[in-house]
Amino acid sequence: MARESASRTRDRTNDDVDRSRRRFLGAAAGASAATLLPATDRARAASTTTTDGTVTLVHDTHFHGRFNDASADELSLARYYSVVEDVLADADNGLFVGNGDDFAPSMLGLEYEGEHMVEALNYTDLAVDGVGNHEFDFGADVATTRFEESEFPWVVANLLDDAGDPVPGTERWTTLEAGGLTVGVFGLVSENFHSLTDYPEEWQVLEYVEASQEAVDSLRDAGADVVVCASHVSTGVHETLAESVDGLDAIVGSHSGVVFDEPEVVDGTVISEFGDEFDHVGAITLDAEGELADWRRTDLLLPDSDPAPAVEEYDQISVRYTDEIEPDERLAELADEWLGDLEERLGQPAFESEVELDATYNNYAIETNWGNLMTDAMRAVGEIGDVEVDIAANNAGGIRSDSTYGPGEITGTDVMDILPFPNEILVVEATGQQVIDYLEEALRPHPAPDFGAQPAIQVSGVSYEWTGHEDDAGVENVFVGDDPIDPEATYTFAHNDYSIGNSEVLSEAEVVLESGQFQGPFVLEQLEQRDTVAPERENRMIRVDETVDAASISRNAEELTLTAPVPEGAAEVATEPGAYRVVVRTGDDLEATSVTADGDAVNVTFDAASLTDLAESIDDPALRLFGGYSPDQDYWGYDYEVPNSSGYDRFRFKAPVDAAAVLEGAQDGTGDENADSVADDGNAGSGGDGDGDDNGSEGESGDGSDDSVPGFGPIAAVTGGSAGAYLYARGRGNDAGADASDESANSTDD
Template sequence: MTARLLHYSDVENAFDDPERIGRLAGLLTGLDGDDAVVVGSGDNTAPGVLSLVTEGRHALPFFEAVDADFDTFGNHDFDYGPDVTRELVADSPQTWLTANVEEVTPAAASDGGVDDRQASDGGAGERFASEDTEPWVVRDVDGISVGLFGVTTPATNSINPNATDVAFADPISAGERAAAACRDAGADCVVAVSHLGTEDDELAVAADVDVVLGGHVHSEIVERVDDAVLLRPGVNGRIAYEVALDVDDDGEVRVDVTRHEAATADVHEGVADAMRDAMARADLNEVVAHVEDPIERTHAAAFRGESRIGNFVADAYRWATGADVGLQNSGGVREGDPLEGDVTIADVMSVVPFQEPVAVAELTGAELKQTITQAHGANLSFGEPDWWHAHLSGATVVWDRERDEIIALRVDGDLVDDDATYTLATTDYLFHTEHEFPALDQSHRVDLGDVQYKVLAAYARENGLDPQLEGRVAWSD
């Protein structure tokens, strides 16, 4: 007997490409069967263009088509506020698992928020959307008793401004309790459905689990951590994992993993047509520019220094606000197909598919230097050492990666004066999070502009779309 898990995660803007999401649906339906459960591990309703238009409801036809069994919450599943999330949970076919997402109590609200209290309260609060969610379940799958539970990163409060009315208990202790409950209920094997990212390793060691189906971090991974197999399928619906679970007579669990590329699957035309219809109803096909030289939108373009797509976004912010400097955080630039040929509103929205406005801050030169220093991956709480996390306009930086410091920072060609005042245009999100550019806070913000993608569209209409590499970010080593 073999139980199979079909795992996908972080589908995000794959919905904006009807063929791509259709192929993922075709892959999952082709692999499905009585011996399988279909499991998502978060960020499968947002972000994306259609997500902005439908507030996540565009995902429902996909969930129905693939006969989704389980999911857990990603940070972006709260992009439109907890009330919208509750409605999505109630209307979707799968069981949403959460052992650590909680409702905010009246006492917490009167205290002015949740913050670290909920991350250390041991999970004593009421479970989020408790009528439609479960902390854990045990399911008989082809004669094998499989326990599953869900956990979400407690950083969600600080990386998603719309999630501040939700509380998060410590996911590791919550996962330990849920795994033990699954074992007590007779589970032969236990599966963590996790949107923790890099904390998956800690969960795999602490909790009595055989498999961690992970998400949040967009790089693919298949590895063994302690006694558990840890998986993350990456982003945008390109990959799904088939996990085979076998239990021998001594209760030992064998885990085999097969990687499947959605691009090789037949298109599920029902799902593809549903996305096409949603795009047509949203009237997103207006052409705002024409691109002769395709503009790459890869992980490398976002995180490895200066790129044409990053320059486009930062230039648009500075153009729209008249600020001295434009800055776009790399994590906000979403991966996708290159911008080429006729570029539509939908294409532009997919670059930064959020409802955040562009904001303007006033900074001293010293504060501007501190902000740019925090762009180096080694200085990010979730970064990798070779990341660069800032796309710039109106400024150039020379960075010493060995010494982790600025060699030269110029604005409009002049070296930055520590005592002078500079204006900086960026996404308003950065004033609400401590995880990226913590030197920026709401005391620096002096103005709010239009929503990001509207700024990009206006810039493209007015100026065309042909960004160039200009040496805005350079390395001294």
């Protein structure tokens, strides 16, 4: 029955999906020295006055199809461009240079497919824009239309169509005149462009250095005095370009959203990056020899915000506060015109959250409550084709707003800002081994100096431990629902079409349902059916840096102590109780009451009755102790200090715990008896031969209640009536001892 429904659904065309999206959107309801200066003097501090024989490049764009910041309307394109105009006015020979990702991803981008941004950018003095991957989010035909509607050139040197010609509507490079100098500009995008966006498979992507050298040589032959790359490649590629490409004077912008406190000069090439959207305006001044003459950064801040420490450290960095920046009148009008209709339809409260929802870039590194909420909602897509969905996942890069929401009312606009991509939810049928392989494929292990080790997805219906070190990266103790994963069994798996198509694992699985539903509208529709949500983190993804020997057990009448070896890679173990917890296979956990470190061992004490209740709450509970420690930097041997992942202030270790020994002590009433038995770490679904300890079938708690919980139990848990509160009963906040930072630690656009 499910397959017949899926077959009928697969006959839908892309146009059908597009019409579905538009119908939905049409109907949905629901203190440094700089800071102490007066506003005029602060603006003057950012002056980039130059003389003839130099050129000032004010950069960049990277606006993601937004007119305002997702979390602060005061940070807007209208104010940003006012600052750009001030910097251009102070420069005798200024050029405004963009680096792409200007059409999407955002709610406006999803609705208008970049048309709104072309009108806005045509109004500005943008001299040239480098192509980014999100220009192609709506397909090559839409991208070409937008390029051709633009009154400025789009450049990209390493994209060619199937005939070897420039991408329609773009140029590979161009020249501009300023201050008596001829400035050559070319664009550059990621070599894995096909996997980043909707780029035709038959079109070409050239290697970075090859395309860049061809561009530089051609521009020099055309008389360019200065040659600049408007980059949309990752920060790490820039040093390679600087070292390998002869005659390249400067690289501005990037794909990574990194913000420099000072410029880098590598083999004579200036590298300058100022993040994305509306927080920073940058300017570099080059002389006729292409050498750096000046560099400036202006930070746009809300009135109650503190300047970055770099403002005090560097004279070249200044601050402008939004309440002292007059918005550009025309851009403000355009924003009102394009946003007005959508805000009327989507700006109303859709549901209420009792907790703050974390849709920041923490979603790359840790399990978040927003990730749990949205992936639980995604599993309801199976109702369209009468398919019961076992597992759902979403790539962290698909969660885009980098903001938090609530507690309080959450609007449709909020949800669409979080999930702005035109990604259709598909359901595939995958074997247990394919599920394991996909979880490992998604990992981003060390060495990763920019963002640290990351699971890089959010999940529902599955839980697992993950290790993120290059020589030992992988997953183990994988559970689907409450049961160990069976590598030979099949599971229904909901994900977005972008991730499935770009996964070597899931792209081989059979599609059993094409829903015709984009993620943002569908998740919003599901959440509108609830009055209140209060999602928590539930131990769905647990980081493990080291596994130590099984914990020994001792107890008295009121307390039970687990003694585990100190990890080999530890400089110091944590001693606060909040850094330790015991977890069973359902994800339920218990926090320690006290901790002491004794030489090579750490003693972790729990309330005996509570730990006993947890151990007997389900058959074969797969009891594990997790704890935190500060890593010995020399032991790990990285070229940077770890941990450096958002949401983690320590490494994590695991010690298996013998549940039978815990229960035995409770049943025979022993007092100080030491249980020397060692837990069998079954490593269910470790990706090996599947011969790990069978941790048993789903059991029942002592009172006979159902063990299932929202997100792991029946799909009804996420598709209940609109009057029911959507409350979670499991988990506690951060990973053991983790400080879930609000810092945007990862801004990779994938």
